[in-house]
Amino acid sequence: MTTPSRYWREIPQRYRLEANKCKKCGFVFFPPRLICSQCQNRKFEETKLAEKGKVLTFTIIRVPPQQFVDQAPYAVGIVELDDGVKLTGQIVDCDFEDLKIGKRVKIEFRKIFAEGEAGILCYGYKFVPE
Amino acid sequence: MEGIVGYGAYIPRNRIKVEEIAKVWGADAPSYKRGLMLEEKSVPSPDQDTITMSVEAAKNALMRCLINPKEIGAVYIGSESHPYAVKPSGTVLAEALGATPEVHTADLEFACKAGTEGMYVVLNLVKSGDIKYGLAVGADTSQGAPGDALEYSAAAGAAAFIFGRENVIATTLETYSYTTDTPDFWRREYQYYPQHGGRFTGDPAYFKHVVGAAKGIMDKVGMKPSDFDYVTFHQPNGKFPFRVGKMLGFEKKQIETGWLVNKLGNTYSGSSPLGLTAILDVAKPGDKVLIVSYGSGAGSDAFIFEVTERMDKARDLAPKTRELLDNNKCYLEYGEYAKYRQKIKKAT
Numbered sequence: 326m327t328t329p330s331r332y333w334r335e336i337p338q339r340y341r342l343e344a345n346k347c348k349k350c351g352f353v354f355f356p357p358r359l360i361c362s363q364c365q366n367r368k369f370e371e372t373k374l375a376e377k378g379k380v381l382t383f384t385i386i387r388v389p390p391q392q393f394v395d396q397a398p399y400a401v402g403i404v405e406l407d408d409g410v411k412l413t414g415q416i417v418d419c420d421f422e423d424l425k426i427g428k429r430v431k432i433e434f435r436k437i438f439a440e441g442e443a444g445i446l447c448y449g450y451k452f453v454p455e
Numbered sequence: 456m457e458g459i460v461g462y463g464a465y466i467p468r469n470r471i472k473v474e475e476i477a478k479v480w481g482a483d484a485p486s487y488k489r490g491l492m493l494e495e496k497s498v499p500s501p502d503q504d505t506i507t508m509s510v511e512a513a514k515n516a517l518m519r520c521l522i523n524p525k526e527i528g529a530v531y532i533g534s535e536s537h538p539y540a541v542k543p544s545g546t547v548l549a550e551a552l553g554a555t556p557e558v559h560t561a562d563l564e565f566a567c568k569a570g571t572e573g574m575y576v577v578l579n580l581v582k583s584g585d586i587k588y589g590l591a592v593g594a595d596t597s598q599g600a601p602g603d604a605l606e607y608s609a610a611a612g613a614a615a616f617i618f619g620r621e622n623v624i625a626t627t628l629e630t631y632s633y634t635t636d637t638p639d640f641w642r643r644e645y646q647y648y649p650q651h652g653g654r655f656t657g658d659p660a661y662f663k664h665v666v667g668a669a670k671g672i673m674d675k676v677g678m679k680p681s682d683f684d685y686v687t688f689h690q691p692n693g694k695f696p697f698r699v700g701k702m703l704g705f706e707k708k709q710i711e712t713g714w715l716v717n718k719l720g721n722t723y724s725g726s727s728p729l730g731l732t733a734i735l736d737v738a739k740p741g742d743k744v745l746i747v748s749y750g751s752g753a754g755s756d757a758f759i760f761e762v763t764e765r766m767d768k769a770r771d772l773a774p775k776t777r778e779l780l781d782n783n784k785c786y787l788e789y790g791e792y793a794k795y796r797q798k799i800k801k802a803t
Contacts, residue, residue, distance in 0.1 A: 336550055339551075340547075341551065341553055356628075374517065395501060395794070396501060396502070402635040417500065417502065418468050418500065418783070418785070420785075432509060433507075434507050434510040434511060434514075434551055435500075435502040435503060435507050436502045436503065436504060436506075436507055436538075437502070442737075446504075446506075446538055446539070448506065448507065448547060454783070
């Protein structure tokens with residue numbers, strides 16, 4: 326279970342893919358960080374992740390956590406975005422037999438899960454075939 | 456002059472055929488297909504709702520006009536299926552686009568015409584000079600009661616329009632609204648499915664208001680049906696738009712381009728707005744387009760647009776409506792559809 330405040334804190338990343346880029350070495354952090362783990366620099370510029378990429382690897386989840394029971398089986402993958410950033414997310418609207426490493430995908434805005442019958446609805450990014 | 460600067464559509468990939476629904480309820484599929492002129496309808500995935508489809512349609516609209524989202528001064532979603540009973544859909548959309556915090560946001564509701572309501576409001580806010588750009592979305596994930604005639608048509612989709620004054624791709628020549636209190640379709644608080652007045656939804660409701668609005672706007676500007684290249688009416692089923700078009704003196708070829716309902720179903724607040732996106736996808740500079748929505752309860756909004764030269768630059772920057780309708784489809788069985796639409800009662 327997430328809380329409304331935690332969900333709210335993650336909105337810039339979950340809705341708009343906001344990241345930051347180290348001004349010294351160019352490394353991109355998602356979510357943004359205060360100190361670059363590569364060169365310890367503290368100066369960053371705001372950036373947004375690319376919205377298209379290719380599947381690096383994936384798995385099919387058949388025994389899901391509680392909030393995802395109705396969605397099972399579903400695919401979760403690591404996607405290398407066109408800017409080189411690797412991002413984990415659900416891959417939807419794709420038949421499993423068509424899901425291959427290297428497949429081109431794009432990001433779509435989807436409901437990630439609902440907090441039970443009465444809690445908040447949590448939205449964010451998922452991947453769909455390009 | 457004010458008008459549309461960007462437009463976008465979104466249609467989920469899932470479909471269910473009329474035969475698949477009719478089979479479950481022992482209904483005669485050919486007579487439904489003939490009677491309603493419907494073949495299949497769109498169905499949202501379990502992770503899609505009015506908010507998610509609005510975001511995707513609005514992103515497509517932004518792709519066509521390439522404006523800074525921070526310059527959008529108003530965001531309205533018209534829908535009868537807002538996911539929350541209390542909490543706006545529009546705030547999620549505005550946040551997802553990066554239009555917050557200097558933006559006026561509201562959710563609108565008026566059965567199937569909530570989408571054009573938003574268009575009417577943002578257009579007039581732009582006209583007044585209060586905002587530079589305004590975004591209006593018509594979106595729905597409509598539900599018909601199992602076995603009811605509405606179940607064959609209630610579908611899902613979204614259309615988004617950004618209005619502004621500069622770099623307009625379709626100029627608004629006129630607007631007109633026609634409204635009376637007519638209880639032809641309703642859903643009371645806490646009720647899951649809507650009720651409707653059967654045949655009462657026809658002559659005193661749909662036809663009276665669509666004809667009233669279409670005649671009203673044409674009289675206002677001194678135009679006649681033959682002056683238009685395209686027209687799109689609200690599409691609750693396949694037959695009504697052609698019948699009302701004939702009553703008004705429009706020809707079939709003027710209606711067909713924006714007539715999506717046979718393969719899409721009735722997308723409620725998205726219905727005539729999606730018809731307009733399909734028309735804008737092919738319309739040429741100088742073409743005149745009439746759109747007349749209809750919302751039960753009841754009322755119609757009418758708009759006349761004239762396509763500008765800039766349309767040719769914008770059209771190909773985002774997916775076209777017919778492509779979304781025809782490509783990457785996934786056909787569902789009734790059981791999957793019932794699960795997706797949460798029609799199955801589970802243990803709690």
